[in-house]
Amino acid sequence: MMNNAPDPPRPGTPTGTTGTPTGTTNTVTSTTTEPTATHTKNPPAVHAEDLTVTRGPRKVLRNLAFTVPRGQITGLLGPSGCGKSTLMRAIVGTQAKVTGTLDVLGHPAGHPTLRTRIGYVTQAPSVYDDLTVRQNLDYFAAILDPGRPAADRRHDNVTRAIADVDLTTHADALAGNLSGGQRSRVSLAVALLGTPELLVLDEPTVGLDPVLRRDLWTLFHDIAASRGATLLVSSHVMDEAERCHRLLLMREGELLADDTPEALRTRTGADTVEEAFLHLVDEAKAAARTKETTR
Numbered sequence: 493m494m495n496n497a498p499d500p501p502r503p504g505t506p507t508g509t510t511g512t513p514t515g516t517t518n519t520v521t522s523t524t525t526e527p528t529a530t531h532t533k534n535p536p537a538v539h540a541e542d543l544t545v546t547r548g549p550r551k552v553l554r555n556l557a558f559t560v561p562r563g564q565i566t567g568l569l570g571p572s573g574c575g576k577s578t579l580m581r582a583i584v585g586t587q588a589k590v591t592g593t594l595d596v597l598g599h600p601a602g603h604p605t606l607r608t609r610i611g612y613v614t615q616a617p618s619v620y621d622d623l624t625v626r627q628n629l630d631y632f633a634a635i636l637d638p639g640r641p642a643a644d645r646r647h648d649n650v651t652r653a654i655a656d657v658d659l660t661t662h663a664d665a666l667a668g669n670l671s672g673g674q675r676s677r678v679s680l681a682v683a684l685l686g687t688p689e690l691l692v693l694d695e696p697t698v699g700l701d702p703v704l705r706r707d708l709w710t711l712f713h714d715i716a717a718s719r720g721a722t723l724l725v726s727s728h729v730m731d732e733a734e735r736c737h738r739l740l741l742m743r744e745g746e747l748l749a750d751d752t753p754e755a756l757r758t759r760t761g762a763d764t765v766e767e768a769f770l771h772l773v774d775e776a777k778a779a780a781r782t783k784e785t786t787r
């Protein structure tokens with residue numbers, strides 16, 4: 493069973509899953525570096541204004557403006573290719589050619605002080621196939637919390653992180669022999685070794701069966717409630733939207749909505765977030781047509 497008991501505080505975030513700023517081609521400004529800024533005392537987890545990202549010849553994110561509040565689960569939803577991973581990479585500081593304002597925990601995205609405060613789990617699991625689950629976790633725990641005196645604490649944290657993602661019975665299995673979903677959960681366990689204030693999870697439930705998906709969402713809610721952590725979770729499965737406190741709905745590099753699931757349903761007169769999404773897509777298309785004909 494998934495261990496959903498509240499966890500005691502744990503040391504920082506594993507470097508293996510934390511963003512490394514690319515920096516050089518970014519011109520991101522910050523609204524929170526000046527002492528007079530309104531957000532300085534208790535800045536939101538993420539604040540973006542006029543955020544644009546170029547990949548290759550295309551602008552894949554265009555003029556995004558949104559705020560991710562702390563201590564909640566924000567779902568980043570939209571169809572494949574709409575720019576969810578790109579936005580997450582910008583937030584953790586690994587995406588080049590980012591312009592506009594992008595503040596994360598009160599600092600410009602990619603700022604060195606954010607490295608231990610953000611946990612990032614990519615779509616492709618970052619695990620060593622020739623190590624067992626426990627050896628993978630031991631390795632990252634040793635980077636995170638080094639030294640002989642910390643050995644017992646490391647052992648406890650590793651055991652707890654493995655239980656969190658329901659892999660206790662596979663602790664001694666080689667990561668290379670696990671299924672895709674199990675390897676993703678090893679990656680998630682690595683991120684859970686630390687006490688990240690912001691957990692950025694890129695499609696963590698892809699390929700998982702419904703029971704495991706439900707258990708992982710229970711775990712996400714536990715992490716938000718017991719640690720006060722902020723979770724930004726991407727998915728292209730609209731039924732997962734209902735499990736989030738807030739939603740960022742994206743389509744083709746633009747933000748269609750930044751609201752709660754309930755407010756979205758109410759505003760669009762829809763029964764589900766999926767219907768609300770389709771309504772917003774139709775609305776955006778109609779607005780684009782009107783703009784085109786009035787030129």
Ligand SMILES: Nc1ncnc2c1ncn2[C@@H]1O[C@H](COP(=O)(O)OP(=O)(O)OP(=O)(O)O)[C@@H](O)[C@H]1O
Nearest residue numbers: 547548552570571572573574575576577578579728
């Ligand atoms: N390395 C790259 N170079 C150029 N364009 C890229 C690159 N990687 C992604 N893109 C483009 O950027 C856009 C956004 O891709 P992104 O991976 O962020 O989408 P996504 O919403 O996360 O998709 P998915 O749900 O399939 O993972 C896509 O149109 C994609 O083709």
